Amino acid sequence: MPTYNDLLKEFQKDYNRLIEEEFSQILTERSDLRLFFINEGKCFTDGKNIIIDPAFLGLFADITTLEKVEKYLQINNEISGNPIITIKMCARAPNIHESLHIIYTDFPGGCVSDARGTTNFRKKVLAHISNIIEDAFIEAAGCSEFDNLEHFLLWFRLGVGFINQREREIIRNNPLASYLQYMCGFLLYPFVEQHRPSIDIDEYIEKTKQLFVDGAVCGESYERYTYTQKIFDIIEPLIPKDETEDEFLDNLMERLLVGSQTHSSGNSSIANFSNKGKTAVISRRLFTDKDGNPIKHENIQNRINQEIVRIINEENGDGNVLVPGSKTVYLASTDYDCSNIHRDIKIKVNKPKINSNLKKAYQNIVTKYRLTINSYITRFNQLLKGIVDEIEDRQYFGAGIVSKKLLDVKKRYWFRKVRSESLPDVGFLFLIDGSGSMAGERIRGTIDSCIILHEVLRASNVSHSIVEHRAIYGEPLVTHEVMVSFNSNKEERCNILGLSADNANRDGISLYWAEKYLQNECTAESKIIILISDGVPHHSYRDSNGNTKEYYPPVSIKDTALAVKKITRRGTGIVAIALTTPGEDDCYEQLKVMYNDVVACTDISKLTGQLLGVISKCLRRM
DSSP states (O other): OOOHHHHHHHHTSHHHHHHHHHHHHHHHTOTTOEEEEOOSSOOEEOSSEEEEOTTGGGGGGOHHHHHHHHHHHTOOSTTTTOHHHHHHHHHHHHHHHHHHHHHHSOBSOGGGTOTTOOSHHHHHHHHHHHHHHHHHHHHHHHHHHOSSSHHHHHHHHHHHHHHHHHHOOOOOSOHHHHHHHHHHHHHHOTTSOOOOOOHHHHHHHHHHHHHHHHHHTOOOHHHHHHHHHHHHHHHGGGSOTTOOOOHHHHHHHHHHTTOSGGGOSSOOOSSSOOBOOOOOOOSBOSSBBTTSOBOOOOSHHHHHHHHHHHHHHHHTTOOSOOOTTOEEEEEHHHHSOOOGGGTTOEEEEEOOOOOGGGHHHHHHHHHHTHHHHHHHHHHHHHHHOEEEEEEEEEESSOSEEOGGGTTOTTOOOEEEEEEEEEOOOEEEEEEEEOSGGGTTHHHHHHHHHHHHHHHHHHHTTOEEEEEEEEEOTBSSEEEEEEEEOTTOOGGGGGGGGGOOOOSBBOHHHHHHHHHHHHHHHOOOSEEEEEEEESSOOBEEEEOTTSOEEEEOTTHHHHHHHHHHHHHHHTTEEEEEEEEOOTTTOOHHHHHHHHOSSEEEESOGGGHHHHHHHHHHHHHHHO
């Protein structure tokens, strides 16, 4: 049986490093970002590279701590019970943390040029204060600006906090270290009970607490550093007069902050590099709301379960985190609950290599339609704010009773519904028919529409992916080209220009694949497939015995209709856009037989407006 050291050594091979590197590139939208594994007990970024120790503090092998985290989150023990899942989580979580620094943190940090840093030690103190605020801020930004990062940040912060709590020592002869340790606990580890502060730091804690909180929710990076300066000025009497280098303090902060080199007092960048952090709108923090009140973490078990499925897929070599240019093959007969007619079909999923030569062509199209894009963004944003129901529990009266609250001694076991404005949590998969009949005006119009659509949805923060599907004549093969993935980086948009028309289509199996792709890749609560097609499915191939197998109407129509019925019944919505030419074909009528919700597009130049209309309608239904 492999030991934990064997597992760590196996995990740190290049395959897993590339998976984490691609994830960070997608999250940060930086295709030049590099990621490295080390075994030095720290994780950090210099703004251009991410350095990760998957074995930080031995968390991946600390079963007692892992079970304590699961108990706190009220989730099952599927992570602590599987070391492979655990070590992948211990790599992904700090990867997310450092990626958020790259997005929102200034490099180099303000302490490098601060006039207060007259000595190396004073610069270090500035860096430690900035570290605490910046770590709390980027985790608040991760929860406020993204909908699929909270469970990683929570899980890892809890694990580190419980380990530090177990190994914590009471610092009595170093007021500065005692103060910084207390403020770390206050801002980053509110779930850990603090020791009563000693009298020599109590005054400074009370004077600076609110400054730490305000800094942690300040969305502008330059202004955020001013809180570090204010705190430094207040606690300056705690800084030793002899300016002694304190190795103990450095080691303490490394442990509490999972590595403190990200905003160190020196410029640690491998290359001469500077970066201005993006502005973020903070609506909440990791463990509390914006005002510091505890919040309830919802859907953590569901998100953890989704991640476990993804990790298992990666371990088996069929994960959906595709490196650009790579292909993944599925078997219809074993991976999908489709009809027997697809039993011989293989499904190839490809994420095309990004062709930088297409950047100019893409930009030309954006420039051509800039007024249209801006107009749609304005109009679309006005439609996005839908009225949704929210549940408030722990009430003294309301619309119903929460059974698990019946033991509340204050009898706050009622819930009530309130109406509020919020963007519905929904993700869209645009499934583009890539068969030969789409050639010419239809595929060109679809490309333009997808570019406009992508620019509008990206600006509006609507989760979406664009995939081309086709079946290969003569072969038991269906291909899916992931042109834009759900967590796409900026460069992926050029792939839209690669949409093409050739061969056949086999809608039934492509819809089953789309359903599973949404389940694995889209974290939104509601999921909708929008299929763009110009006709019914046609495909044929020869099996291993030389027999011709046909997927033609009426069989293909009935099979697709059955797939639509099963998928929608399981909760994924499907809308079909019929690219039809009046008097020449009956595409709309054909698709109506297969799809419950069909929109006719008789003028390809109006496709974009119809697509955005369909999306707006779907959002209003949420």
